[in-house]
């Protein structure tokens with residue numbers, strides 16, 4: 001019994017450590033993008049809110065900084081932009097860029 005527990009703990013730690021930053025980044029990006037998807041549809045559909053698919057990481061970052069600084073007025077997006085750290089912003093920008101490549105043939 002003790003051996004089984006030890007083995008599963010060992011297996012568990014292997015799973016935990018097989019986590020190169022690439023995987024973590026993608027997962028983090030997907031989580032963050034799920035937050036955006038409640039308004040911005042991630043299937044490319046446009047329900048009156050501009051799509052953020054096809055936006056380059058540079059454009060996305062620029063737009064978010066403009067919302068943060070009120071250079072671009074939007075109560076909704078200012079709140080969202082302020083809630084994201086620079087690192088989270090970079091993560092979601094990278095994720096949205098890869099998503100775009102997958103969605104468009």
Ligand code: HEC
Pocket residue numbers: 032033035036037038039040049050051052055059060063064072073074076077080084092
């Ligand atoms: C509560 C709804 C809502 C959520 C959630 C939301 N947005 Fe927005 N977003 C909007 C609206 C509305 C606009 C249009 C604002 C304007 O007129 O500038 C917008 C505009 C944008 C733009 C500018 C698009 C363009 O074409 O210029 C970007 C970039 C953007 N959002 C990114 C994001 C990201 C990234 C997230 C998730 C972290 C997110 N948004 C979450 C509602 C939302």
